[in-house]
Structures are given as C-alpha cells and as structure tokens.
Amino acid sequence: xxPSFLIVVAVIFAIQAIRARGLxxxxxxxxxxxxxxxxxxxxxxxxxxxxxxxxxxxxxxTVLFVLAINIAGDTPMEPGWIVPLPFAxxxxxxxxxxxxxxxxxxxxxxxxxxxxxxxxxxxxWQGRGLDVLVQLVLIFSGxxxxxxxxxEAKAPLGGSLAESVISGRELEMxxxxxxxxxxNEEQEGKGSLE
Amino acid sequence: xxxxPFTIALIGVVGLLSVGFYGxxxxxxxIKLVVCLxxxxxxxxxxxxxxxxxxxxMNLGQSLALTVIVADTIVAVMGIALGVQIRRRxxxxxxRKLSSLRG
Numbered sequence: 001x002x003p004s005f006l007i008v009v010a011v012i013f014a015i016q017a018i019r020a021r022g023l024x025x026x027x028x029x030x031x032x033x034x035x036x037x038x039x040x041x042x043x044x045x046x047x048x049x050x051x052x053x054x055x056x057x058x059x060x061x062t063v064l065f066v067l068a069i070n071i072a073g074d075t076p077m078e079p080g081w082i083v084p085l086p087f088a089x090x091x092x093x094x095x096x097x098x099x100x101x102x103x104x105x106x107x108x109x110x111x112x113x114x115x116x117x118x119x120x121x122x123x124x125w126q127g128r129g130l131d132v133l134v135q136l137v138l139i140f141s142g143x144x145x146x147x148x149x150x151x152e153a154k155a156p157l158g159g160s161l162a163e164s165v166i167s168g169r170e171l172e173m174x175x176x177x178x179x180x181x182x183x184n185e186e187q188e189g190k191g192s193l194e
Numbered sequence: 195x196x197x198x199p200f201t202i203a204l205i206g207v208v209g210l211l212s213v214g215f216y217g218x219x220x221x222x223x224x225i226k227l228v229v230c231l232x233x234x235x236x237x238x239x240x241x242x243x244x245x246x247x248x249x250x251x252m253n254l255g256q257s258l259a260l261t262v263i264v265a266d267t268i269v270a271v272m273g274i275a276l277g278v279q280i281r282r283r284x285x286x287x288x289x290r291k292l293s294s295l296r297g
Contacts (some may be wrong), residue, residue, distance in 0.1 A: 003199060007206035014210055014233050018217040023225050030229050033210075037236045040206070041259075044199065045252055046243040049259045053239065056263055061232065061270050068274040069225065072281040077288055081220045092216035100208045123253040124260065131257065135264045142268035149275035 003043050010036040023074045027065035034058040048120055068149060203244035210237035224280065224287045228273035235266035 010033050017029035034057035042050035081088065118127075125132065197205075210233055217230035239259045246255015281287050 004197070004202045004205075007202060007209070010206065010236075011209040011213060014213040014236075017229055017233065018213060018221070018226075023223065026226055026229050030232055033233065033236055037240060040203070040240065041243050044203065044243055044247055046246070046256050046259065049239070049243060049256045049263070052260060052263055056267055057232075057236070061267060064271060064274055065225070065229075068278050072225070072278045072287060075287070077222055082222055082289065083219050085220065088216060088219040092212055092219065095215055096208060096212040099211065100205070103204045103208055118253055120253045120256055124257040127254070128257045128261070131261045135261060138264055138268045142271045145268065145272040145275045149271070149278050151279070 003040050006036050006040050006043075010040070021076070023069045024066060027062055027069065030065070031058050031062040034061070064146075064149075071149070200244055200248045203240055207237045207241045207244070210234070210240070222288050222290055224277040224289060224292075225274065227289070228270055228277065231273065232266065232270060235262060235269075238262050239266075
C-alpha cells in the first residue's frame with residue numbers, strides 16, 4: 001500500500017517538474033521525485049541503492065542544478081513547443097499504453113521470498129568488476145565536465161591560455177596609451193587657446 | 195484488484211517513463227531536457243531493482259542500479275556544463291534558437 005502511494009506521488013511530482021515554468025522549481029520537483037524513488041527502493045529492500053540515490057540523486061544533482069541555473073540564469077521563454085502539443089500528448093499516450101500493456105501482460109511469475117544468493121559487495125566488486133572500471137572512467141569524465149561548468153566565459157579556441165591572456169593585456173595597454181594621448185592633446189589644445 | 199509489489203513498481207516505471215518521454219518532446223530549455231533525462235533514469239533504476247527483486251537476484255539488481263546512478267549523475271553533470279557553456283556563448287538555452295542548420 002505504501003509503495004503504491006509513494007509511486008503515485010512520485011509520478012505527480014514528475015509531472016510538476018515538467019510543468020513548472022521556472023527552472024529552480026523544476027529542479028526541486030525533480031529532487032522530490034528522487035527522494036520518493038529512494039524511499040520506494042528502500043521499501044523494496046534495495047537499501048544500498050536507496051541511500052546512494054538519496055545522497056546523489058536528491059543532494060548532489062539538485063545542488064548542481066541550482067548552481068548551474070544561478071550561473072546560466074533562469075530566463076523565461078516564449079510559449080511554444082518543439083513538436084505540436086497534441087502530437088506530443090498523443091504519442092506519449094500511445095507510448096504509455098503500449099509499454100503498459102506489454103509490461104503488465106508479460107509479467108513473469110515473481111520469485112517471492114527467494115533468498116539472496118550472495119552478498120552485495122561480492123556481486124558488485126567481483127561479479128561486476130568491469131562495471132566498477134566503467135564507473136571510475138565516468139566519474140573522471142564527470143569531474144572534467146564540472147570543470148567545464150566552472151570554466152571561463154571565453155576559452156581560447158586556438159593557442160594557449162597564456163597567449164590569449166598576453167594579447168588581452170596588450171590590447172588593454174594600447175587602449176590606455178590612446179586615452180593618455182587623447183588627454184595630453186586636449187590639455188595642449190586648452191593651453192594654446194589660453 | 196490485488197497488485198503485487200512488482201506490478202506496482204512496473205506501473206510506476208511506465209508512469210515515470212511516459213512523463214519523461216513527454217517532457218523530452220515538449221521542453222525547449224536545455225536544462226529542462228536534462229531534468230527529463232533524470233526522470234527517465236529514475237524509471238530505469240526502479241525497473242532494475244524491481245526486476246532484481248522479482249528474479250530473486252536483488253544484489254545483482256542493486257549493483258546494476260548503482261552503475262545506472264553513476265552514469266545518470268555524470269550525464270547530468272555533462273548536460274548542465276554544456277548548457278551553461280552554450281548559454282554563455284550564444285545567450286540562450288532555447289533549443290529552437292540553437293539550431294544552425296537550415297533546410
């Protein structure tokens with residue numbers, strides 16, 4: 001009873017995340033979906049995944065979303081959709097019905113109460129060793145992606161960063177020299193008039 | 195009608211997948227598209243755990259779900275970083291305006 005209620009609320013939160021006009025409310029509704037999913041996972045017995053989903057999905061990802069929205073800005077968009085709205089609703093309903101029919105009608109007989117054959121750590125570290133390696137690579141690329149999030153506004157397209165900084169300084173110096181020259185000329189002009 | 199926990203989980207999976215799919219179709223904001231991708235990933239995680247429970251291989255389901263969580267988080271980080279950089283360079287997050295192909 002409790003998981004079904006939680007799942008219904010999670011789907012409602014997901015709809016709200018899509019419907020929300022602002023990006024920050026959307027991110028917060030998504031955090032709600034994630035928290036409810038974590039609770040459902042816990043009730044199903046997947047304690048490890050539930051904890052990680054709660055900390056990563058609800059915490060880290062939400063913080064990243066809020067940070068990115070603060071950097072990029074939450075500008076309102078003109079009304080309009082990528083595809084016509086009736087088409088989107090129709091194709092989503094067809095997707096829902098077809099997927100629902102195949103999933104519900106083709107259910108295998110669940111092995112209720114079947115004991116776990118092994119310990120989670122054994123399965124994860126020994127049975128799925130390749131997955132762990134892939135996760136390491138993914139985490140490394142995620143760190144690089146986060147550095148990209150914090151990178152400067154105009155990264156140099158060619159040449160090194162030092163060269164672009166030097167050329168920027170040279171331009172600033174030239175502009176200052178021009179200003180000084182113009183100031184001197186104005187003063188000389190005033191002196192000659194007097 | 196007495197539904198088993200597995201059926202309830204699958205109904206939730208189908209619901210989340212449909213909402214995420216609809217969001218992918220109608221959203222124009224790049225960051226909102228990443229939100230929709232996250233919804234799809236939540237559905238995948240729930241499906242893996244439910245399938246693991248139904249098959250009596252909960253630990254396998256959990257380890258696969260853990261991999262999906264890591265991949266999903268990295269996708270979110272990369273998508274957000276791309277969105278921020280695109281916003282800085284083009285001044286918009288609207289995917290319609292970003293399209294430079296004309297045909």
